Amino acid sequence: MKTPRGDRALRIGLLALFVLSGGALSGCAPEGTAAAEAAEAFHRDVAGSDMTAACSLLQSKTREETARSSDAGTCESQLKKAQFTGPGRLLDTEQFGRNAFVEFENDTVFLAASDAGWKITGAGCTPNGEEAPYTCEVGGK
């Protein structure tokens, strides 16, 4: 049976809404396991004093800024100087599109997706009240 033109237009319209809903939902998968793994790996490397591995988990701009802020001019020396406490238990991971927020008992880590996987843009971060940006040991504002 031939589909009436009005029906077809309605179906195309509803399909468009469905595709848009996909776009809406794609950004809020609450899992973000890979992001949490990257944050945990960073803390493991720092705790094990493998600063080269820890620096490789930083996003390139964050790594460059970290190196610039060090007297020795390297990312590794700056990470050694930073005051990291053990992160404690993983509490929550939230991923929205290409950005993730990983909350531990004693730390919050901010990440961005890249072709090489999740990279850290801020670690050792503590809140400054509801609206204000976090203050981070590495990266951040």
Next chain:
Amino acid sequence: MKKALRNNGLSLFFGLIFLLALLGQALTGHALFNEEQVASGLEEISFGQYLVSSNFAVDVSENWQSEYLQFLLYIFATVWLVQKGSPESKELNEPGPESDKDQLVGEYSNAKSPKWARVSGWRRTLYSNSLGLTMGLIFILSWLVQSIAGNSNYNQEQIQNFQQPVSWGEYIASPEFWNRTLQNWQSEFLAVGSMVVLSIYLRQRGSPESKPVGSAHDDTGTTG
């Protein structure tokens, strides 16, 4: 073929310019998104990734919801409210859903009337309100998509700015959600209101949205 094109010129014209404008929005939106990614030291995304992103979804849906709300309100408001002198209004003495005779339903239907206009009961009631209900459904769905995609897009910005993400409930109570919503609503309401009033005094020869050029300013409900 030529006749089919001519008989459907209005819907084809708007369908075509809609697709062209949506493509233009997608292309420029993708370029803008990547400019901002680079400025933040983040990686660029492909056009395909942008098309399924919450950034694109919220920008499209916030405009859709307001357009469908505009037509929804116009469809229902013009049932009950009249405007003296406007071709957008019914005659001043006709507010309300009108009689079955005027609406050609039930015993007053004719051989060409749609089937659900000829029958009685819930099918006639549903069909009698099908235009408004469909516009309302698309409005609600678009607004819902805007809230979900907007929440995701807002949280991406929050994380990029090293701030805490917010829940959907917090987002729909936020200034960001209502600012996106109301900036679209105000422009739609202004456009409809000015169309109603300007068409009392101004004319567009040949357009059914206007009165005939020679009509009096106080002629109501006539179209040319």
